[in-house]
Amino acid sequence: MLGDGKELAGTGVMTAGLLARQLTADLGGVRVLDLVVTDGGDGTDSDRADRANATITC
Incomplete structure (x- = not known):
């Protein structure tokens, strides 16, 4: 997730079988x-x- 081009959050690489994040x-x-x-x-x-x-909650 990028905000104005800067990374705010991420999951890294997800593969089959992993639970949602x-x-x-x-x-x-x-x-x-x-x-x-x-x-x-x-x-x-x-x-x-x-x-x-x-x-998205404000």
Whole structure:
């Protein structure tokens, strides 16, 4: 999770079988929020993200 281009929180590489992780970050003053998914360093096959029930609380 990036806020104005700076990393605010992250999960590291997630693989099949891992439980979901909750991210929490202070978004005070952030103008642009990016939720970023990368290839995990092994190519783009089968890479995905699930942001079920994502919420932002002010």
